[in-house]
Every structure is written in C-alpha cells, then in structure tokens.
C-alpha cells in the first residue's frame with residue numbers, strides 16, 4: 001500500500017528532533033506566547049524574506065486576521081470587493097467573508113491553476129471598485145508575484161497571498177509570503193511545513209499591520225487586560241512553534257526532494273488519457289499537490305486503488321457550487337468546474353522511496369480508460 005500521504009512516516013523522519021523540542025517545552029512550564037513562538041517567528045520571517053511574522057492558530061485565521069487588521073487600519077472598508085481565484089480551497093473565500101468583505105471570483109489560468117496578470121487585468125476592468133487581490137499559491141505553484149505586485153501597486157489594490165500550500169516556493173529570489181502586503185500560511189499537518197496540530201502564521205514587512213494582527217489575535221490587546229479592539233483568540237502555541245522551528249531548516253531540502261519526484265512523474269508518466277501539470281521553472285514550485293487531469297477520473301482513481309495507490313481530489317466541488325454559497329450556485333465558472341471534474345492528486349511527499357515512485361508511474365502508465 002502507498003497511501004496518498006503517510007504522516008506517520010513523515011513525522012518518524014523528524015522523530016528525534018521533535019522529541020527533544022517537545023520535551024523541552026513540556027518541562028519549561030510555559031505554553032503560550034513565549035520564546036519558542038518568538039524564535040520560530042524570527043526564523044520564518046527570515047526564511048520568507050519579510051520583516052515580520054506573527055504566529056496564529058491556523059491558516060484560515062491567518063487570512064481572516066490580515067483582512068480584519070487592514071479594515072482596522074482603514075486600508076479597507078467593510079463591504080470592499082476582493083478578487084480571489086474561483087478554483088481555490090474554500091478557506092480563502094471564507095476568510096474574505098469572515099472579515100465582512102466581498103469576494104469576487106476570478107477564473108484561473110488553466111495551465112498554471114493560478115490567477116495570471118491577464119486574469120486580474122480583465123477582472124479589474126469589469127470590477128474597478130475592487131480594493132484587493134487574494135492570490136493563492138495553489139498546489140504549491142508560485143503565483144506570478146512580481147507582475148501581480150506591480151499591477152496592484154499601480155492600481156492602488158492591496159495584494160494578499162494565501163501561501164497555505166506554497167511554503168518555500170519562489171519566483172526568482174522572492175519567496176511566497178514576500179510578494180504582497182501580507183501573506184497567510186497554514187501549518188496544518190499535511191502542508192509542506194506541517195505542525196502536529198493546527199497552526200498558522202502571517203508574514204508581512206508592514207510593522208503596523210504586524211502589530212495590529214498580533215493584538216487582534218490576542219483578544220485585541222497589546223497590554224494585558226487592556227483591549228484596543230474587539231479581537232479573537234488565535235495564537236501559535238509553544239509546542240507547535242518548537243516543532244515547526246525544528247522542521248523549518250529541512251524545508252528547502254524537502255522541497256527539493258518534492259521537485260525531484262515531480263520531475264520523475266513529468267518525465268516518466270506517459271499516457272494519452274492523462275494530462276500532466278505544467279512543469280514550470282525548476283526550482284520555483286514546491287509541489288504541495290501533483291495534480292494530473294483525466295476525463296474519467298473515478299475510473300483512474302479506482303484503477304490506482306486496486307494497485308494499492310491512494311489518491312485524493314483537490315477539490316471535487318468548486319466554491320461557487322457549494323451549498324455554503326447557495327447564492328452563487330447558478331453562476332458559471334467553466335475553468336474551475338472543469339478542474340473540479342478532472343483533477344486527481346498523486347502521492348507526492350519527500351519520504352516516498354524511488355521504488356514507490358516507480359510503482360506509481362507504472363500503475364498510471366498501465367491505465368486504459
């Protein structure tokens with residue numbers, strides 16, 4: 001059996017370092033808002049190339065806090081429109097709603113699964129009232145960050161990144177998390193940088209924004225029992241921070257391993273019934289998800305299952321077809337719908353062996369629709 005993701009094996013790889021770190025935190029007697037979190041925040045800001053990082057509870061709250069803080073700082077107003085890709089994971093859209101803003105769905109570039117500069121230019125021509133872009137490094141593919149940042153600046157739009165799938169991805173020397181005004185990260189266990197529970201972070205180089213987010217995430221308080229805003233509780237705890245600080249130094253090597261596996265899939269999967277993802281520039285994408293596409297997805301999924309290979313679909317129902325967004329159900333976003341109908345994710349994690357990768361390639365190549 002080759003499961004889609006074997007988290008037990010991933011954690012086993014870091015066993016000693018994680019045990020050392022958790023033991024230290026357990027014995028310290030200090031579990032929230034301490035030096036472990038501070039240390040990880042410093043490391044992660046440095047890694048991403050931003051001035052600040054604020055550890056928070058999870059990825060959804062990281063994004064929500066960014067939008068709420070931008071409203072408090074009067075850079076956005078409640079009700080403002082925010083562009084977001086129509087094929088994203090629903091959390092991107094929930095964050096916009098949660099902050100009282102209005103999501104405008106934008107179809108992605110079908111080749112990259114991400115929004116391109118052209119997509120945004122067209123959307124902005126139709127919706128000139130929009131005030132921000134939430135760009136998503138979906139599947140670990142870096143966004144065209146420099147182009148989007150330039151367009152955003154010229155048109156007085158804010159650029160926020162959903163980097164929950166993009167830890168370490170880069171365009172030239174700029175990392176995911178450093179292109180826009182702020183970025184939200186998730187350290188959900190299955191992400192490229194994963195905790196052993198829920199965790200997240202915001203990166204930004206705007207000091208005021210970082211300060212506001214830190215206060216908002218701690219009941220709206222900068223000074224204990226003095227509340228400047230109506231905040232929430234969303235904090236990165238010491239245990240998770242210590243674990244993440246142990247894993248972060250390995251992230252580049254792990255992403256390199258992901259790139260090597262992706263390269264093998266791209267070179268060795270040869271099947272007319274299957275469309276491979278665009279290769280992109282080597283060294284850019286961090287392959288959180290290896291998304292292949294095929295017409296009769298369920299048949300391929302069953303074929304692989306019979307050969308002991310686990311797969312997943314990211315994502316079977318696009319946000320505008322979800323019951324949660326009933327008001328959008330009648331709208332048509334053909335690219336997002338087509339991706340949702342045809343996408344299948346192959347196992348791709350650093351701890352896969354060459355032998356397992358070969359098995360997966362052979363099984364995919366043996367598929368006949």
Ligand SMILES: *Cc1c(COP(=O)(O)O)cnc(C)c1O
Pocket residue numbers: 058059060061088089091092136138162164165185186187188198199200
């Ligand atoms: C995982 C994910 C999130 C949410 O992160 P959580 O930590 O699970 O709240 C947001 N956006 C994208 C694109 C994600 O993949």
